[in-house]
Amino acid sequence: LTWHICTPRVINAEKSEFNEDQAACCQISIRRREPGLEEDEEWLILCSPQFLTGYYWALFDGHGGPEAAIIASNYLHYCIKQKLEAVVGGITEARPPMHLSGRCVCDSDPQFVEEKHIHAEDLVVGALENAFQECDEVIGQEMEATKQTGGCTALAALYFQGKLYVANAGDSRAILVLKDSVVPMSCEFTPETERQRIQHLAFLFPKLLDGEFTRFEFPRRLKGDDVGQKVLYRDYFMEGWGYKTVEKADLKYPLVHGHGKQARLLGTLAVSRGLGDHQLKVIDTNIEVKPFLSCIPKVNVFDFALHDIKEDDVLIMGTDGLWDVLSNKEVAHVVRSFLAENRTDPHRFSELAKCLVCRARGKQSGHQWMLDDSHEASYDDISVFVIPLHNRDEE
């Protein structure tokens, strides 16, 4: 590795028997193929470097057991490697060619590609999107074969060809803490943030709810006294609210229910995207949760060529255990002051990761864990990566 890799510090708050967070990091080497060369002509590129190198970090927050997170941490980088290798002939061009072979079927093909604004970067994004889908399938097969259950969120960062790609499916978070700014590199996917997508699916396929849930959102679970009254509600097409006359069917449990950290999909899951959960059913029913989950990540790209990266600039990746109790601003403050105070420590980035985890875990006081500011600390598993961005291409 050309780069410090700081082991994440993973803490288990004894919420479950095993820590359900998993982490992975590695180098990803992509074998080059020049477009237009057949397999037997590949000696032609021996003069140019044979591999493109990427660096990969990922966090997986498991639920219903650690198995899905473990499989994801063992496979996602391999899926990414495969998907990148499948398009590598296009990535090495300034503009990807219309045909991966490099052959021009139609004279104006380069113009069509230009009109669509397709760049090499878009192939990396597409590869990450496809890799998450592939990894989800692998997890489905592995879990079925071994009769295991559960799922996990996935947050993956890839440094490749001078750009940082962050792909997120779930409620982990990545931010860049730079000298003068904080750049969010992901957003969270929860039953609350994805309410409209989830409700719309139930509108299109009502059978998925098997008559046990209502797709409408209400400020609280309704009860018998509410029937006949007009109460606040939202349907799939509404960002605003309206009033609906309550019928008996509205007393069913809501598809998306609860608020903030208590929000649940089908009363079951706190996240709406991630890998696994192929077998997950709502307790005591035949209702499958998977159709409402998405394994597709949202990918954000940061181009280092457009920024002047300073010595203490870092990428922070953390599972929700960190962000539940510390805001972006608070994390940035800890990062900047810790690095300023520990200028010479060769392990300062991994010490910073430890420091962030300890902050979020808090201190034991009687039966409770408390933060410095006397708010309650995180009871969730907490994992943090601190990845320095300066001198990233040096040996």
Place this chain on the structure above:
Amino acid sequence: LTWHICTPRVINAEKSEFNEDQAACCQISIRRREPGLEEDEEWLILCSPQFLTGYYWALFDGHGGPEAAIIASNYLHYCIKQKLEAVVGGITEARPPMHLSGRCVCDSDPQFVEEKHIHAEDLVVGALENAFQECDEVIGQEMEATKQTGGCTALAALYFQGKLYVANAGDSRAILVLKDSVVPMSCEFTPETERQRIQHLAFLFPKLLDGEFTRFEFPRRLKGDDVGQKVLYRDYFMEGWGYKTVEKADLKYPLVHGHGKQARLLGTLAVSRGLGDHQLKVIDTNIEVKPFLSCIPKVNVFDFALHDIKEDDVLIMGTDGLWDVLSNKEVAHVVRSFLAENRTDPHRFSELAKCLVCRARGKQSGHQWMLDDSHEASYDDISVFVIPLHNRDEE
């Protein structure tokens, strides 16, 4: 009216026999109902003002004939009035009550409403969303009864209780031109901007394409020579691009095809949201376009209490005929210089609307219409509202 209403200037570039743009503006008076009062107790509110007053402006850009736009211009304000009246008991409260009747079924109801961050503003947004749906149904009925066809985009602005609401379904646009800034109040919904929603629907319901279209996007229409080659493509879950080995089925016409103003949904429509089109089929097929269209607007809110509005600050609403040839920046420049040069003209806002339309229409030069900068002018219908924002609550 307490406010200047500037008639929009509508120009027909002889593209079609009739101008397909329609405009509407009016006052909307909402009858107050105090929560908790029965019909027979309504004398109790005679002491307070009986009506809440809103002001409404809307532009409709018709296609396949002007009929849908005409019906929309006659009905949408009425649908909005009805939907606002249905929730008016909640709008008059600082926080809408859980129950429209004002009766508290559960002691902690106000807390549930607060936790969900529901404000009076959200009821207006919900009313606008519901009004667009209602208006779409009305158009469907009217068009069926009179055996007419066609559809239209809809851009509606509502000034109500100190806030400006802009609801948009289609490719018209509204911007605020303020002294020191330009605030976009809408975004465009086209087959290109809504590609993923449209492709996802085709993925969920492949029968909608009746074997005639492919849901994949390619940089250009594929042909026989491409079969067996790996070409650039995108599926519904991809913001990035990948390579796909072309099969014969990929030679079908793409669900979303073309680029920029040439982009088409099912080779038929240039917009992906709007009202009407209930009967629209792809030419020479039985494929319905309506399932892929959405009549749901995106609503943006501007709170005047948070801004210091200056004398020349205006809301500009225009159909795509304006924005195809003039950028937000160019329009803002015309607005500011025109108003600065015409300080005393009592009709300066309607003169400005005329001026903007003339700019976009350009000047005839031989067989062509040209802009001042010698680019080609708009050949589309062009409609513009200029709505002054200063002194808006004065008589």
